[in-house]
Amino acid sequence: MSIKNNSGFTAVEIITVMVVMGIISAFVIGRAMEDEPVLIAQEEVLKVHLRYAQSRGMNSNDNYGIQTDGNSYWLFRVSGTNRVNFPGEQSDHIDLAALGLSLSLSDGGNIVSFDSKGIPYTDHAGTLQAEDRTLTLSSGSANESIIITQNTGFIQ
Numbered sequence: 001m002s003i004k005n006n007s008g009f010t011a012v013e014i015i016t017v018m019v020v021m022g023i024i025s026a027f028v029i030g031r032a033m034e035d036e037p038v039l040i041a042q043e044e045v046l047k048v049h050l051r052y053a054q055s056r057g058m059n060s061n062d063n064y065g066i067q068t069d070g071n072s073y074w075l076f077r078v079s080g081t082n083r084v085n086f087p088g089e090q091s092d093h094i095d096l097a098a099l100g101l102s103l104s105l106s107d108g109g110n111i112v113s114f115d116s117k118g119i120p121y122t123d124h125a126g127t128l129q130a131e132d133r134t135l136t137l138s139s140g141s142a143n144e145s146i147i148i149t150q151n152t153g154f155i156q
Contacts, residue, residue, distance in 0.1 A: 047146055
């Protein structure tokens with residue numbers, strides 16, 4: 001009577017796992033070696049803040065949005081002078097200049113607001129976005145972009 005030992009891994013399985021780990025490692029190391037980690041981190045923070053403004057607009061009868069002066073940005077309700085703090089923030093604005101960053105919009109504007117349906121606007125008066133808008137966060141020559149899709153308000 002012969003008993004086979006079927007435990008363990010085959011060479012093909014081991015090589016496959018090593019190849020997959022190599023690909024994942026290359027991606028993670030490549031992303032970690034970016035020249036501007038503060039820029040990348042703040043891009044994600046800005047996306048969260050935009051989604052928060054959109055969510056607040058969708059859950060109220062007032063438009064909520066973000067306004068920028070290029071060196072900072074803030075959350076507002078109805079108008080840019082009615083500032084609202086972001087959750088967990090002590091100040092009523094996010095100081096990008098202190099991080100060595102600046103913010104601009106592709107159409108030269110300075111406002112992104114959202115209504116009760118999450119639709120994006122270009123001002124306080126409710127002017128619909130005519131096309132997708134790009135917010136560019138810059139640090140020296142490095143840039144990261146966020147696109148807000150017209151009509152749907154999808155933030156990517």
